[in-house]
Amino acid sequence: MPIRPLALLPALALMLTGPLQAAPDPADWEAVLDEARGQTVYWNAWAGDDRTNRYLEWVAGRVADEHDLTLVHVKLDDTSAAVSRVLAERSAGNLDNGSIDLIWINGENFAAMKAADLLHGPFAERLPHFALTYPEHNPEVVTDFTLPTEGYESPWGKAQITFYYDGNEFSGDGTMAEEPPRSIAALLAWAEANPGQFTYPRIPDFTGSTFLKQALIALAEDTAPLYAPAEESDFAAVTAPLWDYLDALHPHLWRSGRQFPATGPELRRLMSDGELSLAFTFYPSEPAAAVADFELPDSVRSYVLDEGTLGNVHFVAIPFNSPHKAGAMVVANFLLSPEAQAHKQDLAVWGDRTVLDVARLPEADRTRFAIDEENPAMLPAGALEQTLPEPHPSWMTALQDAWRERYVGR
Amino acid sequence: MLRFAPWLITTLLVGPILAGLAMAVLPAFGYLPALGGTDFSLSPWQALFAQPGLWRSVAISFASGLVTTAISLAVVLLFLAGAFGSRLDRWIRRLISPLLSLPHAAAAFGLAFLIAPSGLLARLVSPELTSWERPPDLLIVNDPWGLALMAGLVIKEIPFLLLMSLAALHQLDAERRVAMARSLGYRPAIAWLKVVAPSLYPLIRLPAFAVIAYASSVVDVAMILGPTLPPTLAVSVLTWFNDPDLSRRFMASAGALLQLGVTAAALASWWGLECLVRRLGRGWVTGGQRHAGERALRLAGKGLILLAAVTALVGIAGLAIHSLAGFWRFPDALPQAFTWQHWQRALPSLGGPVTATLTIATASTLLALGLALAALENEQRSGRHPAQGRLASALTLLYLPLIVPQIAFLFGLVVVEALGTRPTRWLVIFGHLLFVLPYVFLSLSEAYRRFDPRWMRVALTLGATPNGAFWHVRLPMLLAPLLTAMAVGLAVSIGQYLPTLLLGAGRVPTVTTEAVALAAGGNRRLIGVWALMQASLPLIGFVIAVGLPRLLWTHRRGMRGSP
Numbered sequence: 001m002p003i004r005p006l007a008l009l010p011a012l013a014l015m016l017t018g019p020l021q022a023a024p025d026p027a028d029w030e031a032v033l034d035e036a037r038g039q040t041v042y043w044n045a046w047a048g049d050d051r052t053n054r055y056l057e058w059v060a061g062r063v064a065d066e067h068d069l070t071l072v073h074v075k076l077d078d079t080s081a082a083v084s085r086v087l088a089e090r091s092a093g094n095l096d097n098g099s100i101d102l103i104w105i106n107g108e109n110f111a112a113m114k115a116a117d118l119l120h121g122p123f124a125e126r127l128p129h130f131a132l133t134y135p136e137h138n139p140e141v142v143t144d145f146t147l148p149t150e151g152y153e154s155p156w157g158k159a160q161i162t163f164y165y166d167g168n169e170f171s172g173d174g175t176m177a178e179e180p181p182r183s184i185a186a187l188l189a190w191a192e193a194n195p196g197q198f199t200y201p202r203i204p205d206f207t208g209s210t211f212l213k214q215a216l217i218a219l220a221e222d223t224a225p226l227y228a229p230a231e232e233s234d235f236a237a238v239t240a241p242l243w244d245y246l247d248a249l250h251p252h253l254w255r256s257g258r259q260f261p262a263t264g265p266e267l268r269r270l271m272s273d274g275e276l277s278l279a280f281t282f283y284p285s286e287p288a289a290a291v292a293d294f295e296l297p298d299s300v301r302s303y304v305l306d307e308g309t310l311g312n313v314h315f316v317a318i319p320f321n322s323p324h325k326a327g328a329m330v331v332a333n334f335l336l337s338p339e340a341q342a343h344k345q346d347l348a349v350w351g352d353r354t355v356l357d358v359a360r361l362p363e364a365d366r367t368r369f370a371i372d373e374e375n376p377a378m379l380p381a382g383a384l385e386q387t388l389p390e391p392h393p394s395w396m397t398a399l400q401d402a403w404r405e406r407y408v409g410r
Numbered sequence: 411m412l413r414f415a416p417w418l419i420t421t422l423l424v425g426p427i428l429a430g431l432a433m434a435v436l437p438a439f440g441y442l443p444a445l446g447g448t449d450f451s452l453s454p455w456q457a458l459f460a461q462p463g464l465w466r467s468v469a470i471s472f473a474s475g476l477v478t479t480a481i482s483l484a485v486v487l488l489f490l491a492g493a494f495g496s497r498l499d500r501w502i503r504r505l506i507s508p509l510l511s512l513p514h515a516a517a518a519f520g521l522a523f524l525i526a527p528s529g530l531l532a533r534l535v536s537p538e539l540t541s542w543e544r545p546p547d548l549l550i551v552n553d554p555w556g557l558a559l560m561a562g563l564v565i566k567e568i569p570f571l572l573l574m575s576l577a578a579l580h581q582l583d584a585e586r587r588v589a590m591a592r593s594l595g596y597r598p599a600i601a602w603l604k605v606v607a608p609s610l611y612p613l614i615r616l617p618a619f620a621v622i623a624y625a626s627s628v629v630d631v632a633m634i635l636g637p638t639l640p641p642t643l644a645v646s647v648l649t650w651f652n653d654p655d656l657s658r659r660f661m662a663s664a665g666a667l668l669q670l671g672v673t674a675a676a677l678a679s680w681w682g683l684e685c686l687v688r689r690l691g692r693g694w695v696t697g698g699q700r701h702a703g704e705r706a707l708r709l710a711g712k713g714l715i716l717l718a719a720v721t722a723l724v725g726i727a728g729l730a731i732h733s734l735a736g737f738w739r740f741p742d743a744l745p746q747a748f749t750w751q752h753w754q755r756a757l758p759s760l761g762g763p764v765t766a767t768l769t770i771a772t773a774s775t776l777l778a779l780g781l782a783l784a785a786l787e788n789e790q791r792s793g794r795h796p797a798q799g800r801l802a803s804a805l806t807l808l809y810l811p812l813i814v815p816q817i818a819f820l821f822g823l824v825v826v827e828a829l830g831t832r833p834t835r836w837l838v839i840f841g842h843l844l845f846v847l848p849y850v851f852l853s854l855s856e857a858y859r860r861f862d863p864r865w866m867r868v869a870l871t872l873g874a875t876p877n878g879a880f881w882h883v884r885l886p887m888l889l890a891p892l893l894t895a896m897a898v899g900l901a902v903s904i905g906q907y908l909p910t911l912l913l914g915a916g917r918v919p920t921v922t923t924e925a926v927a928l929a930a931g932g933n934r935r936l937i938g939v940w941a942l943m944q945a946s947l948p949l950i951g952f953v954i955a956v957g958l959p960r961l962l963w964t965h966r967r968g969m970r971g972s973p
Contacts, residue, residue, distance in 0.1 A: 042917060048931045050755075057759055074916050075927050083654035085915065091445045091656065099915055112654050196547035202638060255549050259638060266932030273528035274544040274740045294737040408640045409463020 024326040026126040026333075032326045033067060039327035040070040043316075044082040045104035047075030048263045051289065055350045058343065063334050069327045074100070078204070079109050086118050086319045098321030102328040105153060106314045107145045107206070111393035113317065114152055120318040120325055122151025127329065129336035130154065134357040140313050141355050145390040146227055153315035154332040157344060157352040160304070160311030160384055161214055163280045164287040164377075166271070167299040180278055182306045184218035188245065190278075191252040197277040199254035199261060199270075203403040207264035207282050212399045213391055214310050216242045226391035230398040239399070243406065250407075257407075272296055284384060285351030288377035292347055302379045308386030313355060342368035347375070412791065415784035419847065420807055422781070426823060426844060427814055431670070433822030437663035445656050454660035458668065461661075463640030468672055470556040470636070471643040475626025475676035476683075478560050479618055482567040485714045486575055487610075491602040492711020494588075503576070505719055509569040511897065511948035512722065513905035515926050516941040518562040518634040520725020522551045523732060523934060525558065528740050530728045536741035545740050552638050559636040563625045565722050568715065571617060577856050578613035582606060597704035599711065604695045620812035622680055626673045627815030630907035630926045643669050644817045648908075651821065663821060670818040677813075726945060733938030752935045760921075760943060767904055767920040767947060770835065774842040775899035778850040782895070785851070786858045787880060790866075808851055811844045816908045824912045838918045841909035842902075850899040857891035890959045897951035904948050921947065 024032045047053050053073065060071040076082055082103050089098050105113070113119050124130060125142075133141045133155055141155040142148060149155075165180045181190040191198050201208035217223050219241040225233035250257030254276060261267055267279040268286065272295045281287065290296040316335060318328045334340055338361060341354040358369045371378070436442060440451035458464065493499045524530050528545035536542040551558050584606045591601035632642040640646060647669060650662035736747030823841070865887065869879035885892070907922050916923070925940035 044916075047927055050928070050931060050933055050936050053759070054755065072917070075919065075924065076916065077927055077930050078652060080654040081652035081916070084652050084656065084659075087654065087656050088445070088659070099917060109654060255547060258554065259549055259552055261932065262638070262930040263932070266930070269932040269934065272739075275528055275547075297739070405462050409466045 023120065024329065026123050026128075026329055029128055032329055035326035036324075036330040037068045039324040040072060041101045041324050041327040041331055042072050042074050042099060043102040043104070043328075043331065044074040044076055044079075044085075044100045045102075046077070046079055047073065048077060049265045051350045052352075055344055055352075058349070059331070059335065059340060062340070063331055066334070067330050069330060071331055079103065079105055080204075083109050083113055083118070086113065086321065087116060089321060090118065095321050097323050098319050100319050101322040101324045102331055103317050103319065104156070104314065105317050106312060107390065108393040108396040110144050110149075110153055110315065110317065111147055113319075114147070118320055119152045120320050120322060121153075123318065123325075123329055124149065124154035124315075124332070125151045127154060127333040127336060129333050132336065132338065132356045132361065134360050137360070138355075138357055140311075143313075144315060145312065145393040145396075147393065149315065153317035154336065155313050155355040156316050156332075156335050157314050158311065158355055159282040159314060159352070160284055160387055161210060161280055161282060161309035162284040162287070162302050162304055162379060163278065163309075164271070164300055164302045165278045166297060167301045168297070169277050180303065182303070184215050184245070184305065184307070188249050188252075191249055194277060195252045196254050196256070198252075198279070199257075199267070199276065200280075201263050201267060202260035203407075204400045205263050207267075207280075208260065209396055209400055210282065210310055211280070212242065212246075212403060213395065214305075214388070215245060216395075216399070217310070217388055217391070218305075218307055219245055226395055227389070229392050230394040235398055235402070239402065242399075243402075246403075246407075268295065271300075283350075283352055284379055285345075285347055285353070288375050289347045289351040291377045296377075298377070300377045302377060302383075304379065304383050304386060306386075308388045310390060311384070311387035312390045338365040338368060345369060345371075412784055412788040415781060415788050419781050419785055419851075423807060423810055423844060423847065426840075427810055427819045430819030430822030431814070434663045434666045434818060437660050438667045440660060442660065442663075445659060447660060454664040457658075457661040458664045461640075461646070464643075464646075466554075466637075467640045467643040467646050468668070470559075471626045471669070471672050472676050472679075474556050474560050474563065474628075474632075474642065475622045475673065476679060478563040478567060478625035479621045479680065480683075481560070481564050482571050482621060483618055485564070485568050485718060486571045487603070487607055488707060488711035489572070489715040490575060490579075490610075490711075491599040491607065492708035493715070494584075494598070494602060496712070498712050498716065502572075502715060502719060506569050506573050506576075507894075507897070507952050508949060509566075509719065509722055510573060511901035511952055512566070512726070513901075513922060513944050513948065514562075514566050514628070515630045515634060515905070515907060515922055516729065516945040517566050517722055517725060518631045519925070519929070519937055519941040520729050521558070521562045521565065521721065522635055523728040523938075524721065524725050525561075526551045530724070530731075530743075533741050533743050542741060551635060554637045554639070556637050556642065559632055559642070560625070562631050562635045563628065565718050565725075566631075567621045567625065568718050571614065571621065574614045574617040574852075575610060578610055579606075580856070580860070581613065582609055584610075594700075596700045599704055599707040600700060600702075603707070608691070608695065616809045616813075619677060619680070620809055622676050623673050623813045623815055626676045627669055627817055629817065630922070633926060634929050643672060644815065647817055647821075666815075666818045666821045669815050673813075673815045673818075726942070729938045729942045729945070731938070732934045733942055735935055735938075752939050756936065756939045759924075760939075763919045763921050763924050764943065764947070766835070766918055767922070770839050770842055770910075770918070770920065771900045771903035771947075773839045774846045774903050775850065775896055777839070777843055778847040778899050779854075779892070779896060781847060782851040782854050786855060787884075790858075790863075791876065808848045812848055820908055820912045835914075835918055838910055838914045841913040842906050845906060845909065846899045846902050849902045850895045853898045854891060854895040857888060861888060889962070890955070893955035893958055894952075897948070897955040900951040901948035904944065 024035050026032055043056070045056060053075070056073045060073065063069055063071050082100055086098060086100060125135075135142045144153065163180065170180055181187040187198070200211040203209055203212070216239060217226065220226065220238055221241070225238055254270070261270060264281055267276065268281065268290055270276045271279045272290070284302065287296060287300050287302045291298050291300055316332050318325055318332070322328055336356070338356060341356050344350050344352050345354050354369060358366055437447065438454055440447050440449060440454055489502070493502070522529070526532070527548045527550055532540070532542065532545060540546075584602070587605045588598065588601045591605045592598060596604065627644045629644050629648060632645050636642050636645065641649070643665065647662050647665040650658045650665060731745070733752055734748045734750070735745035736749045738745035820841070861884065865883055866879050869883045870876070874882065904920070905922060907926055910918060910920050910923050921940060921944040925937065925944050928937050928940055
C-alpha cells in the first residue's frame with residue numbers, strides 16, 4: 001500500500017506541536033514558572049472602568065518584574081466578545097494557538113464556555129495561592145452563579161450591589177425625603193416622587209442586568225425557580241411582576257426611561273455631574289474611592305437594601321486553546337497573592353474586595369487588608385452580610401432577551 | 411514593472427472587497443461549515459427580521475446617510491457661493507487640513523461634551539440664563555432620531571467635501587464664469603450657484619456618494635453620538651457578531667448584507683433626488699432672477715460653515731479642558747482646579763497604542779504612496795488620460811472601498827482571520843491600505859496630472875533616463891503635494907476604527923480603538939486625554955507637510971508650491 005505523504009501531515013503536525021501541547025501542571029509549580037518565563041499572556045478583560053485598567057497595568061508591571069512575562073490587557077467592552085472569539089477559533093479548527101490566554105469572567109459567560117468545553121482545567125485549585133481563599137469556609141469562591149467552578153476558573157474579586165446617594169440632597173429640607181429608598185418596592189415610590197433622578201445601565205451591561213435580577217428576586221412570589229435553569233419554569237409567569245414593576249418605573253427614570261447609561265461607571269459620572277441623586281455600583285468601595293478621586297462630593301453615603309443585595313465572585317479562566325497556559329496560570333496565581341489582593345482592595349487603586357479569607361491569613365498579611373471603616377462614604381460595618389446569591393446563569397440571558405424584546409425600539 | 415501598477419491597485423482594492431462580500435453572503439444564507447452551517451437556508455434572515463427595533467435601526471442608518479450628505483453639501487456650496495474671496499474664505503481654507511485630519515471619533519467626543527445636558531454649552535449659560543442648578547433631563551446626545559449623530563458627521567464631512575470641491579474648481583475656471591454672469595447683472599452668490607455649481611456637482615459626485623455610504627454605515631461615531639435603543643444598523647451588526655451565541659454570526663452576516671442594501675437604497679434615493687433637483691433647478695437657473703435671496707445666501711454661506719468650524723474647534727477645546735479638569739460640578743463653567751493627574755495616569759498606557767498607531771499609519775501610507783506614484787507615473791508615460799468624474803471610469807474603483815459599507819465586507823475578511831491565522835499587525839496595515847490608498851491617490855493625482863510635462867521633456871532631452879527624470883526632477887518638484895498626500899494618508903489611517911478592531915481582533919490597540927472603548931465608561935477626563943491624543947497625531951503629519959518644503963527650499967521660493 002503506497003504511503004500518501006499528505007495523510008501523514010496531521011500526524012507530523014501533532015509531533016511537531018506535541019511538546020508544546022502538554023499542558024503545564026500546576027502541581028509542579030517550578031516547572032510552570034520556568035515555562036512561563038518570556039511568554040506573552042493576552043488577557044481579555046472588560047475595560048470600561050479606568051480604575052480597573054490601571055490596576056491591570058500595575059499587575060502587568062509586577063509580573064514582568066517578578067516572573068519575566070509580558071502581560072497584555074486586551075480591552076473588551078463586553079466579555080461575551082471573548083467567548084465568541086474562542087468559540088469561533090475552535091469551530092475553525094484552531095485548537096492550540098488561540099489568541100486569548102486569560103479571560104476575566106463569571107456568570108453566564110463562564111457557564112457558556114464550560115458547557116461548550118472551551119476552558120482549560122481544572123487548574124485553579126492547584127495554584128499555590130488558592131489555599132488562602134479557604135474554600136471549605138468560603139464556598140462562594142468555588143461557586144459561580146449556582147454552578148460549581150470545579151477548578152476551571154480562579155477567583156479574583158468580590159462584588160456586591162451597593163447603593164449610594166448624595167447626603168446633602170437627602171437632608172430633609174423639604175425637596176427630598178430624608179432617607180433614600182431601602183427596598184425595591186420603596187424605590188418605585190421614591191422615583192415617582194423624584195422623577196429623573198435614578199436609572200440603571202442599559203441591558204446587556206452586567207450591572208444593569210444585575211439590577212433586573214435584584215428586582216426580580218424582590219418581586220417574585222417564589223424565588224426557588226430562580227436557582228434552577230430558567231427553562232424549567234414558566235418564565236412569563238415568574239417574571240410578570242418584574243415587567244409590571246419596570247413598566248411603572250421607567251417613566252420616572254432619568255430621560256424618562258427612553259435612554260439608559262451604557263455602564264456602571266457611567267452611572268457614577270452622572271452622579272458626579274449631578275444628573276442623578278441615587279445610583280448603585282457593583283463595587284462596594286467605589287463611592288468612597290470616587291470621593292477620594294474628587295469625582296463625587298464628600299457628602300456621598302453608601303448603603304445596601306434592607307432585603308439584601310446580589311453579590312458574586314468574579315474569576316479568571318484560561319481558554320482551552322491558549323498557547324501560553326503556564327503564563328496564564330502564573331498571572332492567575334499572582335492575582336491571588338496577598339500583595340495583589342490588598343493592592344486591589346486599596347481605595348486609592350480599585351476598591352474591589354478580596355477573595356482571600358483575611359481572618360485566616362498570617363498576621364503580617366492581614367494588616368495589609370485593613371479597611372478604613374471611619375470613611376463616611378464607606379458602607380457601615382457588617383452591611384455586606386446580607387448577600388443574596390446569584391440566580392442560575394440562564395436567567396441572566398433570558399432576562400436580557402426579554403428586556404430587549406420589551407423595551408428596544410419602542 | 412510600472413505597467414502592473416494599475417492592475418495591482420485594482421486587485422488590491424477590489425479583491426478583498428469582493429472576497430469579503432462573498433464571505434458575508436454565504437453565512438447570511440446559512441452556509442458556514444466552520445460554525446456547523448452546511449445547508450443553505452433563510453433562517454438567518456428570519457432571525458434578523460425578528461430583532462426588536464430592527465426597522466428603526468434601518469430607518470436611522472438610511473436617514474443619516476441622506477441628511478448628513480444633503481446638509482454638508484448644501485453648506486459647502488453655499489459657502490463657496492457666498493464667501494468666495496472673503497477673509498472668511500481664506501481663514502476656512504487654512505482650517506481645512508486640520509479639520510480634515512481630525513479623527514471622526516475625536517470630533518464626535520468634542521461635540522458630545524459640548525451639547526450634552528451637562529456639557530459645556532449648558533454650563534456656560536447656567537444658572538444665569540436658564541436657572542438650571544442641575545443638568546436638565548433632556549435627551550440630546552444619543553437621541554432616538556440620530557440628530558446628534560448626523561450633526562457630528564456633518565462637522566466632519568464638510569471639510570472633506572470642501573477640499574474635494576476646491577480641487578475640482580481648478581478645472582472649471584470659476585472666476586471667469588462668475589465674472590461673465592456678473593456682467594449680465596447677476597449678484598455674485600447667485601451667479602456662482604447658477605453658473606458654477608451645476609458644472610461643479612458632477613465632479614464631486616463620487617465624494618458625495620462616499621459621504622452617503624460612510625454616514626449610513628459608520629460605527630465609531632454612532633457608538634458615541636448615535637441612538638441606543640436600538641442603535642444604528644451597523645452598530646447592531648457588530649454587537650451580534652460579538653455575541654457568545656455563535657448562531658448570531660449568521661444573523662450578523664445577514665445584517666451586514668442588509669446594511670449593504672440600506673446604503674445602496676440611500677445612494678439610489680440620492681440619485682432620485684439629483685434628478686428632482688436637476689428638474690426643479692433648471693427653471694431657477696434659466697429663470698433670469700438676478701438678485702432675489704442674495705443676502706440670505708451670503709449670510710447662510712458664511713454663517714453655517716462658521717458654525718460648523720467653530721463647533722469643531724470649541725469641541726476640541728472642551729476635550730482639552732476636560733483632560734485637565736479637577737473637581738467640576740454642574741453648573742460651573744470651568745473646573746474648580748486644573749490638574750495634570752489624568753495625563754500622568756494615562757501616560758504609561760499611551761505609549762503602546764501611540765507606537766502601534768504610528769507604525770500602522772506610516773506603513774500603510776508608504777505602501778499607498780508607492781502604489782499611487784507607480785500608477786500615476788505609468789499613466790503619464792503611457793499618455794493615457796484619466797476620465798475623471800465619469801461613473802464608468804477606472805477611478806470609480808478607487809472609490810469602491812469608500813462606497814461599500816466597511817461593515818459589509820470586513821466581516822468577510824474576518825472569516826479569514828477566524829480560520830486560524832493569528833491577527834497580526836500586517837493584516838491591520840493591509841486593512842488600512844484599502845482606505846488609505848484611495849485618499850492618497852485622490853490627493854496626489856491632481857497635482858501630478860497638472861505638473862507641466864515640459865519639465866520632463868527638458869530632462870529627457872538633456873539625456874536623463876525616464877527613471878532618472880522621475881527621481882531627480884519630478885519627485886523633488888512635487889515634494890509639497892507628496893507630503894500633503896502622506897499627511898492625508900496618515901490621518902485616514904489614524905482615524906480607522908472598524909478595520910483596526912476587526913482585523914486586529916482587539917489585540918492591536920491604537921489610540922482610536924482605545925478612545926472609542928473608553929466611551930462606554932463615560933469618564934470625560936480620560937476620554938479627553940485620549941481623544942486629544944488622537945486628534946493631535948494626524949496634525950504632526952500636516953505640520954511636516956507644510957514645514958519641510960519650506961525648510962528644504964528656503965532659498966527657492968518656486969519649489970515650495972502650495973501644500
